[in-house]
Amino acid sequence: MDAVETAVFVETGTYHGWTTVLAAGLWPRVITIEQSEELLNRARVKFSDRHLTIECHHGNSGDLLPALVAELAHVPVCWYLDAHWFDRPGVIDAGHRFPLWDELAAIAQRPQPDTIVVDDVKVFQTANPIPEWLEVSPASIQAALGGEERVCWAEEDDDHFVIHRRAGRLIQLDTEPGSP
Numbered sequence: 001m002d003a004v005e006t007a008v009f010v011e012t013g014t015y016h017g018w019t020t021v022l023a024a025g026l027w028p029r030v031i032t033i034e035q036s037e038e039l040l041n042r043a044r045v046k047f048s049d050r051h052l053t054i055e056c057h058h059g060n061s062g063d064l065l066p067a068l069v070a071e072l073a074h075v076p077v078c079w080y081l082d083a084h085w086f087d088r089p090g091v092i093d094a095g096h097r098f099p100l101w102d103e104l105a106a107i108a109q110r111p112q113p114d115t116i117v118v119d120d121v122k123v124f125q126t127a128n129p130i131p132e133w134l135e136v137s138p139a140s141i142q143a144a145l146g147g148e149e150r151v152c153w154a155e156e157d158d159d160h161f162v163i164h165r166r167a168g169r170l171i172q173l174d175t176e177p178g179s180p
């Protein structure tokens with residue numbers, strides 16, 4: 001993960017907050033979203049014990065990301081997408097909506113040169129632990145972000161798929177057909 005070119009780190013799926021704590025040492029502003037209130041409250045204690053200022057949001061990341069996308073419209077962000085069910089105590093149950101596609105749809109709208117990290121490459125295109133992963137691949141993630149046009153570069157290790165995006169065009173409100 002590259003802390004140099006992004007101003008804010010946003011994590012979906014806090015769980016025990018260990019990645020959040022690491023990110024706090026690298027980014028000046030860190031935001032984390034968790035749907036399990038119990039897990040989020042425990043993570044808040046961890047952050048407070050370490051005197052870390054982390055912005056904690058409780059809820060479904062797929063629902064909460066559009067507001068963050070708008071709030072962070074003027075800064076490049078590192079999005080660390082890791083919200084999903086897995087078989088551990090306290091994790092929200094597998095019946096909840098898999099949020100990755102809603103998250104990517106919100107991020108796709110941004111003109112900023114963001115970095116997007118999707119965790120858990122090991123379970124991409126498998127039905128384990130939940131069948132929603134069958135649809136997840138580097139190609140489907142890239143497509144959900146609007147295709148290849150803005151991909152600066154993409155890389156994969158055994159745990160993460162990372163896309164670095166070029167800045168996109170801002171909408172030109174004053175441009176009419178035929179105008180110079």
Ligand SMILES: C[S@@+](CC[C@H](N)C(=O)[O-])C[C@H]1O[C@@H](n2cnc3c(N)ncnc32)[C@H](O)[C@@H]1O
Pocket residue numbers: 011012013014015016017018019020033034035036039059060061062082083084085086090091092096097098099
């Ligand atoms: C794999 S863990 C996250 C691990 C954490 N990011 C880390 O690096 O240590 C996934 C977490 O996502 C949470 N989660 C699942 N679906 C969610 C959703 N739609 N919105 C927010 N959190 C969600 C689960 O409760 C669980 O705590």
